[in-house]
Amino acid sequence: MAKKRKRGGGPRKQGGKPAQASASPKPARTDDDAKLGSDDKPKSQPAKAVEPPDDKPQSRGALRRQAARSDRAARPVSPRGPAPDPIFWFGFEVPWAKLLVARVVVFALLAIDALMQIEHAPRYGAGGFNVAQLPLLDALAPGRILYSAGQLVLAYLFVLVACGALTRYALPIATAIYGWLYFASHLDSYQHHYLVFLILVIACFVPWERPAGATASTPVRSWALRLLYIQLALLYLWAAVSKMNAAWLDGKALSMQMTGTVRSMIDATIGIKGAAWLVLISELVLAATVWNKRTWVIAAPLGVALHAGILATSLDIGLFAWLMLGLYLLVLPDRVFERFARATPREDRTHDGVLLWIALIMAGAVGILLAAISRFDHGFAVGLVAFAAVVVATALLRRRVSVARLAIAHVLAFGVWTAVDRTTKTASDYYRLWGGSAKRLGDPKTSEAAYRRMTEIAPDEEGGHYQLGKLLLERGADDEGIAELHKAQDVGPLKARAYLAEARWLATKGRTEEAIAKAREATIVEPNDQEASALLNSLLPK
C-alpha cells in the first residue's frame, strides 16, 4: 500500500525534464497523490529533487534516495492523471515499450503454440467419445476438423494481436475460441493451457494498442496487468503448496520427472533432494516477489532461471516454458525498456485511402496464396474466411483501425502459418496420428485416406509410405501396397519394418526365397532388430 512518507512534488513536462515551478500553475494535489511515493505508484505527482544543505556531508542512503527521486522526476507524467483508489490496482503503470515488447513476444509464441497443437486434432471426436471439462460444453465439443480449424484461427488472431491490429476484437474472440477448445474436452487438461486461458481473459482488459502520442517511456496504466502479476503469484503459491509433502521434499517425485542432462547436472551438484527443496523455495519466493515492482529485481532472474531449467528438461509441455520466459519480459525492471527504446514510433494512419485498400487487397492475395500452399487440413478455407473477416472488419471499423497495420499483420499471420508448417512436422504428424487412430478404431478407409494425404505432403517420411503400404496389402491392393513399401525402404533405408512387411507378404504368397532375401535385407539395415532376426530364422529351412 501507499507509503505516507512526505515527498516533494511539482509539475513537470512529459518527456523527462522537470518543469520550472513558475512556468506552469501547480496542479491540485489530492490525498492519493500525496501517497505516490513508492515505485509501485503512478507518477502523476512526481517528486522534486531536494537539494541537500551544503554544510553537511551526505550519507550513502541519502545519496541513494536523492538519486531515486531524481530518477522518478525524470520519468514522464502519466497522461491519464491521478489514479482512482485503490491505487494498488488502478494506478499500476508500466512503460509503453515494455508492453509492446511483451505483446509481440507473448502473442507470437501463442500463435506458434496454437499451430503446433494441430497435430492433436485427430484425437478430438475420435470414436465418437468425449468428456467435457465443463458439462455444459459436452454438446459443443469440437471434432477433428473444428479443433484444427480453431487452432488455425487462433494462430491468425494471435498474430494480429502481436502486431497490435484489431486487438480489442481479436483478443476476446481468440479467448473465447481458446476457452472453448480447452474446456470442451478432458483431452486437454494441461494446467499450463488453463493458465494461458486465464492470461487471455486478463489480457482482454490490457490496453495493448499504443496510446496516442506515446513514446517508449510513456507510462501505460492497467489494472489488468497488475492482476496478471497477481495471477502468476497465486500460481506459484499454489504450486508450492502442492509440493509441501514428503514425496516431493525427499526428492522422489522430482526424481521420477527429471531425466537427461538436467538430471545429470542435479545429481552432480545439489542432488535431487536439494533440487526439490530449491524448486519449492523458488516458487515461494516468486509468489512473494513477482507482483511487486520493487522486488522484480529478485523475481526476474529467479523466474527466468526456474523456467529456463524446466525448458532444459525433457518434459512434454510444448512451448509453455518459452511462454513463461516471454511473460517474464513483464517482470524485468521498467528501466530496462526505458533505456533500450527511446525512439518515438510514427502515428498510425487510420484513413481509408485508395492506396491502403489496394495494400489490403494485395495482402489478402498474398495471404490466400500462402493459405493455398499450406499443408494444414482446411488451411485454405480458413485463410479465405480470415481474409473475408478482415475486409468486413476494415469496412466496418475503418475510422478506428490502421488499414496498413492490418494488412501487414494479415500477411505476417499467414507467414507464421507457413513458417511453422514448413519447419516442423506438425502437418504430417496430424495425418500420421489421424491415420493411426482411425486404423485402431476400426476405420481402415479413413486411415488410408489420412496416410495417403501424409505421403502427398511429406513424401520423404518413411512412416506414411509404410502404413499406407500395409493398409493397401491388407485390403488386397498388392501392387500399390508393395510400391508404397518400396518407397518406404527408399526414404527410410535404415528402418527394417518396411522390409519386414514385404517379407511377410511374400511369405504368405508362398514366395519363400524372396521373403528370405527381404528378411535378410531387414537384418542388414537394422542389425539389432530382434523381429527381423526372428522372421529370418523362421523362414530359413530347418
Add this chain to the structure above:
Amino acid sequence: MNPVAHLKALWSTWRGRFILAFLAVQLVLPLHYYLLRHDPHDERFAWRMFSPMRMSRCSARFSVDKQPVQLGTQFHEAWIEVANRGRYVVLEGMAEKLCTDNPGKPVELSVDCTYLDRPDAHFGHADMCKEPEL
C-alpha cells in the same frame, strides 16, 4: 488505505468486482481440490504441476458381460492415457459409452493405482451401468 476501504473501493467499480471475482475463483478452485474434491487424481485448476499425484499410475480394465474390453479398439489412446491416470469422470464417461453400446449387459470397471505418497488403491464397480459414479 485500510483493507476494508480497499475492498469497498474495489467493489464500487465493475473492474474492481471483476478483480474480486477473479481472485475468489483462484482461491476457491485450488482449495476445492484440497478440501472437497472427490477425485484426488483430478488436479485440474489447482496448480499442482509436477505433483506426486501426477506420478501415480493406474491400470483401468473394463469388461462387458464378463468379456474383457480391448480399450484401444473403443477409445482413442489419449483417452486411455487419461483413464490410466485414474480420473473418475473420464472412467465414468467410458463406462457410460460401453453401457450405451451394450444395452442390458453389465459393464465392470476395475482400477488399480499406485502412488508415490499414499498406499496403493483399488476401485471400481461390478456394474457401472447400475452404479455409474465412482
